[in-house]
Amino acid sequence: MRPNRGRAGLRGGIRGPIRPFGGPPGPFRPFIPHIPFDLVQCENAFPRAKAAPEEKAFTDALLKRHTDLTPSSAEQASILALVTKVQGILDNLVIAPAGFEAATLEEVRQVGSFKKGTMTAGRNVADIVVMFKTLPTKEAVTALANKVSDELKLQEPHEEAVPPRKRVAQNTPKTVVSLLPNETGFQVSNGEASVQCLVTTIPPNLKKLDADLHLDGKMMNGRLAAIRHARWFEENGQHSSVKVLIRLLRDLKNRFEGFSPLTPWIIDLLAHFAVVNNPSRQPLPINQAFKRALQMLAAGFFLPGSVGITDPCEQGTIRVHTVMTLEQQDQVCFTSQTLLRVLSHGGYKQILGMEGNASIATEMSVWEGVMVTPSDKAYEKPPEKKDDQEEEMEDELDGESS
C-alpha cells in the first residue's frame, strides 16, 4: 500500500475538512512521534510550590551503592592485565599476520562496559571485537582461538620466570581459551577475569554471508554497532555522573525482573540523556538524575508512539526502544512506575537493594501508612480475529518514521 502514499496524502489533504473527524486514512499517515512529558525540560512551567525535600540521605545511599558496584582496584588490575595481553596478541596479528592464514584481521577494538568504564563488580568480562577482513567462517574463528591460545602459552613461560615468591603472591592460574557457543568468538579467562573476543567482519562482507558457513550476520552487525557505541560513548559519556548512573541502572536491571528487557545500550543512552539533556546543559547531580531516569520511564519515555531516544549510531531515525517488544515496553514502564511511587514514599533503600528485596516491584507494600499497589500491565495481545485493525495497530505502534 506504500506506493499509494502520494495519492492518498493528496486526497486526505483535500477531503480532510469534509470528513467528520478529518484526517487521511491510517496507514498513509506519517508517523510523528509523541514527545513525552519531562519535568526537567519544562521546569519553568512548574515552579516549586513547596521547599524541595531533603535528599542528602538518598544521595549518600546512591553513592554508597555505586561504590559497592564498582569493581575493586585488584579486580580492575587483573582484568586490565588480561585485556592488555590479549589485545597485544591480536594487534600483532593485525600488524604482522605472517604465520596465520586462516583469516586476515582488520581491526581489534575494545568495546562494552570495560571500555566504557562502566563495569560492575563481579562481572569481570571485558569485550573485544575482532574484525575480520576475510569472511568470518567458524573454522577461521577456531583457528584464531587456537592461535591466541598458542601465543598465550608462549607467553606463559615468561611468567614462569618471575621469582617464585612473587608468583605465589600473584598466584596466577592458567589462562584458558574456550570457544563461545556456536563459535561466534572465544573467551580467554584466567579465573579472576575473562576477555570475550567477539568476531565480526567488515561491513562489505556482510552481504556475502552464507548461513551454513559463516557466523550469523545479525549478530555480527550488533558487534559492529558495539564498536560505534564505544566510540560514541568515548565522545559523549565521559562525565562521571553518567557512569555512576549507568552502574546504578544496570544494577536495577539485574535486580528487578521488569527491567530485564533494557539493553546495555539503551541504559547508556538513557543515563546520558537523564544526566546531560536538560535546559541548562549542566550535568544534573546524581540524585536528580536517578530520579529523572525513573520519572522518564514512568512517563512512558519508552512506550510505543513516544519519540524516546533516537539511536545516534544508526542511519536513519531508529528509536532505540523499538528493539523491545510491545509487551516488554509495557513491562519496563510499569515497573518504573511502581518504583517511582515507592521512591517518592521513601523507599530508596529497597530500590537500591540495600534492604528488602525485589518484591516491592510486584507486591503491595506499605510506606508510612501509604499503600503502594504495583502497576499492572496494560498491554493486551490484540485479538487474532480482527486482523486488519491489529495490523494497523502494529503499524502505528512499531512504525518508525520511514
Add this chain to the structure above:
Amino acid sequence: KPAFSTGATFAGPQRQPTVAPPKAQQALPVSSTGTSYVYSSTTPAVTTYSTSGYTATTTPQSSISSYDAALYSAATSYYSQQQQGKTGGGPSWMLKKAATGNQFKPKPKGPPKAPQLHYCDVCKISCAGPQTYREHLEGQKHKKKEAALKVSQPTGRQSHNQMRCELCDVTCTGQDAYAAHIRGAKHQKVVKLHTKLGKPIPSAEPVVTPAVVSKPAAKPVPGKTVVVQSNTAAKKVLAAPKINFVGGTQLKSLGGKTEEIKTTTAAVPTATSTSSDTQASLSDDEGDDAGNSGAEKDVSPVGHEYIEEIKNDIGKTVSFNCKLCDCKFNDPNAKEMHLKGRRHRLQYKKKVDPNLQVEVKPSIRVRKIQEDKLRRQAQKEEFWRRKEQQERLREEMRMEDEIYWGHRRMEMMGGPIPPDFMEWQRFGPMGPMMRAPFPMHPMHVRRPDSSDDRHVMTKHHSIYPTEEELQAVQNIVSACEKALKLVSDTLADNESKDKIPEKTDKKNVKTEESDKDGEKKEDGISTRVLKGVMRVGVLAKGLLLHGDLNVNLVVLCSEKPTRTLLEQVADALPKQLATVTSEELDVRRCVEEAAIIVRSDLEPSATCTITLTSPIMRESNLTEGETVNVKDPPDVLDRQKCLDALAALRHAKWFQARANGLPSCVIIIRILRDLCQRVPAWTPLNEWAMELLVEKCVSTGGATMAPGDSLRRVFECIASGIILPGGPGLYDPCEKEAYDVTATLTNQQREDITALAQHALRLIAFRQIHKVLGMDPLPAPRFSAKRFNNRKRRHTNSAGEDGGEKKDRKEKESEIAA
C-alpha cells in the same frame, strides 16, 4: 599403396622438442605440418578438391610476392597451399576467405564420393573429409591442444602419481578418473579406430609417471600429407562427429599475424605437437583445475581448514570433502591440486577472503566489460572534477559576498552573532555521525488526526452539553444578572434616599467592567453596595458538561457582605426576576454559603448560585491581628466562603487569559472533569488543580498539540510523579504566596491518583484509550488501511456483496470528484 607411417612417426608430435612461444606457435599454420595424416581410400577425391581449391585461392594471388610463389611450388597438397595462401599478403586474404567459405560451407554431412580416413594424431580423431579435417586443424580446439602440449611437455607437469592413458594421451588425476576414461566412449572409439588402422594399442595399464620417454623423433616432412587408403569400414569411421568448422574470427586473427608468419612459416613449418581433444571434455573440473595448475605452480594452496577428512570405520582417511566447493576427493593429491586450483580459489575468495588474488581468465567478454568499466569510471571522475571546479568557483564567489554582507550585517546589528544562535550551534550538530540522541524539539508539523484524537473528540462530543441545557443555563444566568442589576439599582436608590443622592453612573454595572466601576465608585464616596455581578467557575470558563447545570455568579460588594445585605438582596430578587423573565424561578437564601440559590423549575432545571463577597475581605486577611477586625459588622458572612468566591473570580480571569487560547486545553479539561466525576479515585483532585495542570502540560507541549497527544501528556505528567510527595507540587498563580494547589491531598490520594494516571497512560499508549475515556472503542476510520485488501475478501464470500461494492465504487468516485 603408400602405407601409413610407423608408430614412431605417429608418436612424433609429442616428442617434438621444439619450444616456441605459444603465441607464435598458435600463429603458425599448424595444419601445414607433418602431423597431418590424411587417410583416404581414393586419391581422386583429393585432387578434385585441391584443384578447385587451388583455383579459388590462386586467383587473387597475382599480387603476392615471389615468396608466395615459391611456397606454392613447394606445396604438394592443396591444403598446405591454402594455408600458405591465407597467410600470404594481407590484402588478399579476405577475398580468399570468401572463396573458401563459399566452397566449403556445403553441408558437412555430405560425405566425399570416395570415403577417406583423415586422422588427426594430436586430437586422436578422424575426420570425415579433407575439408572437415582441415577445418579441424584450424579449429580452436586443435590449436589449443597443440599449444598446451607444447607448453606442458617441457614443464613436465604430469608429475608423480598421475595416471596417463597413452593411447588417448589423456592425463587423469586419479585411479577413478582413469578407470572412467578407459570405460568411456571416447577411449573406446579411439581404440576401435586404432585397431582399424592397425596402429599399435598401448596396454590399458596406466602409465603412472610421465612415462613417455621423450626421444627426438624424426621431423616429419613439412607439409606432407599422408594419404592412407582404407578399404575397411570407412563409412563407419566417417560417421565420427568430430567436425570443426572454421570460425571467422580465427581467420581474422591469422590475418593479423601475417608478418610474424612470414618470418617463421616457410622456413620451418615444424611438426607441432598436440594434445588430445578428449582431455578437455573428459572432465571439466579436472580440466579447470589442471589447466591452470601449470601457471599456478607458485601459488600456495589456500583453505586447508575447509577440507574435511572423511574416515572409514577403522579411522583411516578415505576421502576428503571440500566444504567451500562442496566436492570430494579420494586421494590426497587430488585434494592438493584442488586447493591450488582456480575453482577452489574462486570459492575461497568468494566465501573466505575477498582479497585473495585469483588470476582472471582473460576472456574477451570480461576484458571488454573491464574496459567499459574503466572508461565509465574515467568519465565519472571527469564529470565530478568538473563539477567540483564549478562548485569551488561558486563557493569562492559566495564567500566574498558573505564576507561583505557579514560585515554589513554585523554593523547593522551592532554586535557579533546573536547569543542564541551560538547556543544552537554549540548543541546542534554533535559530529557528523554522532547525532544528538535527544528528540528534536516540537516539530511544526500538524499531526493528522490519530485514533486517539478521534476517541477524544468523540468523547468530548458526548459530554458536551446539549442545546437545551445551554439554553436553560443561558436563560437563568441572564435573568439573574439583569435582576441583580435592578436590585443593585433599587438598593442604591434606597440608600441615596436615605443619604445624599450621589452621582449615579448606574448604567455601567456590567459584568466585565465591574472593576473599573468599582474604582470609580471608590473615588466618589461610594454608596452603591452591590458593585457588580460576575460569572465564575465552569460558567466563566466554558467548561459546562452535559447534565452539569449548576453555575455560579459572584456579586462584589463595596463593603463586607453581611447577613442583612444578603437578606435584603434575597428579598428584592424575586420581584426583579419577575420583571425580567416569565420563567418560574425559586429563590432560596443560604447564609452559611454566603449565597443565594436561584433555581429554575423547568426541565432541564438549572441552578444559579449567587455568592456575595467583597475585595475588602482579602485585604483584612493581610492585616490580620490588627484592630481592623473590630470594625466588622457583627453579622458578617462566612469569611472563607467569601474568599473562595474571590479566588474563583481570579481563577476565571486566569483561565480566560491563559487556557482559553490553547487549542485543545479546554477540551482536555472537560474530558478530565468528566473523568473526575466518573471515577471516584480521581475526585480528590480539585478542578482548579486540574485546570492548572492541563494548562501547564499543554502549553509546554509545543505549538500545536492534537487533543489525543495533549491528553496523553497530562497523564504522563501525573505519571512522572508531579503530585507525589517530594514532587514540586502545583504552584498557584492566583495567590500572593507560594501555595500548592494540591496541598489538601493526602499521601494515599496522591499515590492512588498517580497509579491511576500511570495505568491510563499505558492504556493510551497501547491503543486502549477508550478504556480511559469510558466509552466503546471506535471502529477504524472508514478509509483506513485495508480498502485495497477488501477485494480479496470479497472474492472469498462473494455472494450478496454487490451492494457493498457499489457503495465502495461510489465512494471512490466521490473521492475522485473531490
